Amino acid sequence: MAQNRLYVQSLDKRFAKHGVVHPYDNGEIGTSRRGRPPFWFRYPCRVGFRYPRAVLPLRAVFRGQRVVLRAPRVSDAPRIVEIRSRSRAFLEPWVPVPAPDEFDIDLARARILRDRRDIRADRHYRFCMTVGEEGPVIGRVALTQVFRGIFQNAYLGYWVDVEHHGQGFTTEGVKLALDVAFREIGLHRVQAAIMPQNAASLAVARKCGLRQEGCAARYIQIAGAWQDHLLFAVTAEDWQAAAR
DSSP, X not given: OHHHHHHHHHHHHHHHHTTEEOOTTTTOOOEETTSOOOOEEEOOSSTTOOEXXXXXXXXXXXXXXXXXXXXXXXXXXXXXXHHHHHTHHHHTTTSOOOOGGGTOHHHHHHXXXXXXXXXXXXXXXXEEEEESSSSOEEEEEEXXXXXXXXXXXXEEEEEEOGGGTTSSHHHHHHHHHHHIIIIISOOSXXXXXXXXXXXXXXXXXXXXXXXXXXEEEEEEEETTEEEEEEXXXXXXXXXXXXXX
């Protein structure tokens, strides 16, 4: 116990050097008083097991040729509700039963605030996909259920406004998200589950370099029924090799 206390005190001094408050008692990410947190290591309760955990600034913007990924803003709520509402029938066969916050602006604002807290806490990264840096939101790309430790994994999800479907925006946005996953967030593996009938989503996964690893029977409940899903994944080694 004495060694643990000394280790925690040494970490506190290291964080303080960078102006970072690290509340190790509740496991939350510290915030930088200078507004720009450095890269640092989050540690589990056992000494000797430390894994890299990047702090992604909420102001970070990731640019592709046509689309941009960024953290959601409260001001995005009306637009997200608009495109999600008009895409409801289009997305219904492929996504779980939507929550009320997808169609109510006030609830959507509260959801966005939770999404931003999740990014700060390294739990989920639910990005908005826009056309250009100042253009409208046309969909979402998400890296959720981030596991650290010996797994370093997240789950990939994405959807696009029905009016922007079939134009390659989703593929570009997913490629950006995978680049963020491996280069910025420091993950080792990203995986996705897709219904066999969802040809468009399967095409996106394959274009982005995800390989099919198997099939999970009755994996996720969609439209009130348990649906089989094909399992896809890509690792940091795969991504680096494809970039060469």
